[in-house]
Amino acid sequence: MKFLIWALLAYLVYRMFAGKTAQKITKQEPAAAETFQDPVCGVYIAEADAVVGRMEGERYHFCSMDCLKKFEEMQQRQ
Numbered sequence: 001m002k003f004l005i006w007a008l009l010a011y012l013v014y015r016m017f018a019g020k021t022a023q024k025i026t027k028q029e030p031a032a033a034e035t036f037q038d039p040v041c042g043v044y045i046a047e048a049d050a051v052v053g054r055m056e057g058e059r060y061h062f063c064s065m066d067c068l069k070k071f072e073e074m075q076q077r078q
């Protein structure tokens, strides 16, 4: 659990810095603070467009339901 707390703190600090530079980032380079990488196909998605899946208490963001289903299948095989 301690690792999770440190990870959250690091994320919050990162967001503070990312927020200051976000305005300089163009549309081709999505701001890391506002986008999530699809773990299946590697595409970056804005949270508003993402399909959010919950697996074992973690939130995952997918570009589509297809990737969500693929990810669930991958998890079940492990």
Ligand SMILES: [Zn+2]
Pocket: 038, 040, 041, 042, 043, 062, 063, 064, 067
């Ligand atoms: Zn995808």
